[in-house]
Amino acid sequence: MRLSDLTRVAVYDVGGKRIGRLNDVRLVQDGPYVEGFGAGLRVAGFVAGSGRMGERLGFNRGGVDGPWLLKVFFLRLERRGRFVPWDKVARMENDAIHLSVSAAELRPFEPDE
């Protein structure tokens, strides 16, 4: 599987409601040890949302700090984004990811998730 197979795929909650598209995947370096690299990069979850310009530029993720005016502007626009822990994925299809929880059970995405 490739990362590009996941990005931009539509995400649906347990009731079939469309949450948005998968915009980025959260990696945590606590996976199985990889010789030459260290702890492996494990997929912990992903952020699903509208895929608007602010998300594409990374303003809703940590590490993109400025210009502050643009950051404030885009964060207000992108509050509808949701962070989805990977263990909430029920099944994956070619063009869709189906979750085992409802959209209301997902917490709003925080920049430093």
Next chain:
Amino acid sequence: MTAARKLWAVLDIMDRQLIDRQDRFAGTVDDVELAVADDGTISVTALLAGPGVLARRMRFHRLGPWLERFARWAVPAESEDPARIPLGRVADIGSAIHLSLDHEDMATMATERWFRDNIIDHIPGSTDAAE
């Protein structure tokens, strides 16, 4: 004990510059290979680079696989998959991605080397093109 490092796959890895261990440019990350373990966890196993990988990512469903087959043909049989840089050859992920191998040893640069050796070098006046 320090907290595990966190990265965004698209923001922090995709399209990043690859740097070999002699600080030379060595392409960019065109995709990331993921593998599912028996317990259901998904981990990064390799970075993918090369024109075929990029074409497939851009949804050129015929051109991408064709270019990937071409890269496999251009690489000597003993070489590994020409699109893969195993995670174990990644030294550091920062504003660029530093590798623990040399540009010449990278299978992902095979297509570029093939064009240099078989086409560019044969164009009159290209004596120094490979330098």
